[in-house]
Amino acid sequence: DQQVKQNSPSLSVQEGRISILNCDYTNSMFDYFLWYKKYPAEGPTFLISISSIKDKNEDGRFTVFLNKSAKHLSLHIVPSQPGDSAVYFCAASAYSGAGSYQLTFGKGTKLSVIP
Amino acid sequence: DVKVTQSSRYLVKRTGEKVFLECVQDMDHENMFWYRQDPGLGLRLIYFSYDVKMKEKGDIPEGYSVSREKKERFSLILESASTNQTSMYLCASSLRQDSLYGYTFGSGTRLTVV
Numbered sequence: 001d002q003q004v005k006q007n008s009p010s011l012s013v014q015e016g017r018i019s020i021l022n023c024d025y026t027n028s029m030f031d032y033f034l035w036y037k038k039y040p041a042e043g044p045t046f047l048i049s050i051s052s053i054k055d056k057n058e059d060g061r062f063t064v065f066l067n068k069s070a071k072h073l074s075l076h077i078v079p080s081q082p083g084d085s086a087v088y089f090c091a092a093s094a095y096s097g098a099g100s101y102q103l104t105f106g107k108g109t110k111l112s113v114i115p
Numbered sequence: 116d117v118k119v120t121q122s123s124r125y126l127v128k129r130t131g132e133k134v135f136l137e138c139v140q141d142m143d144h145e146n147m148f149w150y151r152q153d154p155g156l157g158l159r160l161i162y163f164s165y166d167v168k169m170k171e172k173g174d175i176p177e178g179y180s181v182s183r184e185k186k187e188r189f190s191l192i193l194e195s196a197s198t199n200q201t202s203m204y205l206c207a208s209s210l211r212q213d214s215l216y217g218y219t220f221g222s223g224t225r226l227t228v229v
Contacts, residue, residue, distance in 0.1 A: 009155065034217045043119070043205050043220030044158075089158060091217060100146055100165050101209070103217055107157030 003027045004092050006106035015115050019077040023090030023106055026071060030092035033066060034103070035075050038087045047088075048075070080113045087111070118142075119221040121206050127227045134193040136224050138206030146209045147189035148218065149173075149181065151202040158205065164189055196228045 005024045013019045023033075031052045036044035050057040050064045050073070057064050063076045077084055087108045096102035122137035140147065148163040150173075160173030162181040170181050178200060182190045189208075193200055203225050207218035 006157075032217075036217070036220075041124075041223065041225065043207075043222045045220070046217055049217065093217065102163070105158040107155065 004104050004106040006090050006109050008109050010110040012112045013080045015113055016079045019080045021075040021088050021109050023073050025092050029094045032093040033073050034091045036089040082113050082115050085113045119208050119219050121221040121224050123224050125225045128196050132196045134196050136191040136204055138189045139187050140208040144208035144210055148207040149191045150205045153202050198228050201228045
């Protein structure tokens, strides 16, 4: 059973426009949500996160919105740039015992920003 | 700059070979993880470890084993490589109590089994 879902495998956006990547989750025990960015042949890199007690976190061109009642979060990139073209993974964190947290990842959305 | 280092970027192995993938982190992180990434399937957890000599199965442990003899090193072992284990393998580490920033990933090892 997929606890973190990214229903759009791919997204194409014109340079300068807004990119909106969506993520849904089912486990109400998740306490942090994170977005990772991955270029081909590289490991994922942390982009932005949000605590479950907040509804918005902003970092430069990147903003993450959390709607707990809908169990939905989204990543907004404004303005989109060609260098943003990558696979974006949504991840959710929950306490997993042994004093540790564990991330559950979505399947990823491939963003293509067209110049 | 802190990092997670995977020993090989690209590997080609033959079916039936025993394969070792090595991962070293220099951040004194307690937790270490092995994932594989396949198109359309995202990141799938193979094994993880919260401490030295400790290991736990992830979602897809079949055909794999791990070793963690030292805190900074976590090895993934393919006992008898098969073509369906051709994939990108990613190692990650994290602090025990750190939720907000999640994991630090290595650059990945692209393994091809022929």
